[in-house]
Amino acid sequence: MVQYSTTTLVLYLSFPYLSVSFLNTQLVTSDIRRRLLDVVKKARYVGIQGTQFNTYVTLKLQNVKSTTVTVKGPTPCWEQDFLFEINDINLGLLVEVWNKGVIWDRALGYHYLPLTSVAYDEQECGGRWVELEAQLMMRGGAVVGTTGPTGHALLLDCRFEPPFGES
Amino acid sequence: MVQYSTTTLVLYLSFPYLSVSFLNTQLVTSDIRRRLLDVVKKARYVGIQGTQFNTYVTLKLQNVKSTTVTVKGPTPCWEQDFLFEINDINLGLLVEVWNKGVIWDRALGYHYLPLTSVAYDEQECGGRWVELEAQLMMRGGAVVGTTGPTGHALLLDCRFEPPFGES
Numbered sequence: 459m460v461q462y463s464t465t466t467l468v469l470y471l472s473f474p475y476l477s478v479s480f481l482n483t484q485l486v487t488s489d490i491r492r493r494l495l496d497v498v499k500k501a502r503y504v505g506i507q508g509t510q511f512n513t514y515v516t517l518k519l520q521n522v523k524s525t526t527v528t529v530k531g532p533t534p535c536w537e538q539d540f541l542f543e544i545n546d547i548n549l550g551l552l553v554e555v556w557n558k559g560v561i562w563d564r565a566l567g568y569h570y571l572p573l574t575s576v577a578y579d580e581q582e583c584g585g586r587w588v589e590l591e592a593q594l595m596m597r598g599g600a601v602v603g604t605t606g607p608t609g610h611a612l613l614l615d616c617r618f619e620p621p622f623g624e625s
Numbered sequence: 626m627v628q629y630s631t632t633t634l635v636l637y638l639s640f641p642y643l644s645v646s647f648l649n650t651q652l653v654t655s656d657i658r659r660r661l662l663d664v665v666k667k668a669r670y671v672g673i674q675g676t677q678f679n680t681y682v683t684l685k686l687q688n689v690k691s692t693t694v695t696v697k698g699p700t701p702c703w704e705q706d707f708l709f710e711i712n713d714i715n716l717g718l719l720v721e722v723w724n725k726g727v728i729w730d731r732a733l734g735y736h737y738l739p740l741t742s743v744a745y746d747e748q749e750c751g752g753r754w755v756e757l758e759a760q761l762m763m764r765g766g767a768v769v770g771t772t773g774p775t776g777h778a779l780l781l782d783c784r785f786e787p788p789f790g791e792s
Binding site: 521522523524525540556561562563564565592593594595596598599600 | 688690691692707728730732759762765766
């Protein structure tokens with residue numbers, strides 16, 4: 459019997475049709491599939507401007523993205539779950555934090571997470587604080603990292619779901 | 626007396642505090658300022674999937690972005706105005722078209738508009754259809770163009786506002 463962790467279950471129960479059809483058509487092109495689970499937990503911003511921030515987080519993988527809700531303040535808390543089904547371990551997850559304005563949104567910082575650095579884990583743990591940086595580093599048309607510390611930090615819990623139902 | 630075109634006026638009347646304070650602090654770092662006016666008018670998508678699309682357009686310039694509302698169908702119409710106040714003519718405006726999903730949004734295509742290709746014009750004209758392409762072309766960490774035709778097209782009206790009130 460296939461079992462899902464609590465994190466995965468949230469998405470599957472909420473959007474059963476989408477988690478099957480959309481993810482399969484958009485991201486999966488081979489039979490080697492991994493489920494990447496990412497919980498965007500919270501952030502802490504430096505500087506007195508932080509009290510006026512109204513921020514959201516965008517996760518990007520290839521040509522697909524998803525976004526958290528927008529939360530006010532210098533220590534916003536999202537605790538929002540995301541699932542990516544992927545077939546290429548050489549990709550990376552680009553995490554962007556934006557401050558929402560009335561017309562313009564401004565990027566507060568970026569974090570790039572190579573999928574090769576993500577471990578398999580059955581359960582969600584407390585996550586890891588990552589630094590947000592000001593600029594993207596590119597190579598050959600793809601993001602490979604970030605540079606320029608901003609002082610802002612983001613708590614992420616990112617893991618691959620181990621295969622279930624296999625003997 | 627300083628006069629604004631109708632397009633500009635829309636933004637200034639709606640958000641008078643933001644158009645001054647935010648744009649000045651975020652984008653303007655020298656005294657040579659140009660007002661870039663961009664109207665995202667409409668799009669036409671190819672393929673039978675287009676009837677199910679629910680799309681929005683994002684405009685990006687450096688670390689600032691703005692987004693249209695989301696419109697359904699294969700020929701969405703936005704007619705939405707944007708104003709950027711800039712000081713570096715060597716930048717480019719990155720236009721992204723996204724198909725909105727329940728969890729995941731998927732990029733339908735990109736168009737890169739170098740600011741050196743934008744003309745000064747007092748009045749909005751009918752705009753110009755531009756092709757959307759599948760991938761970004763990068764050089765030295767910055768977007769310099771796009772590649773890979775998608776067949777989708779976007780009608781943009783982009784111009785620099787001529788200086789007013791000068792003799």
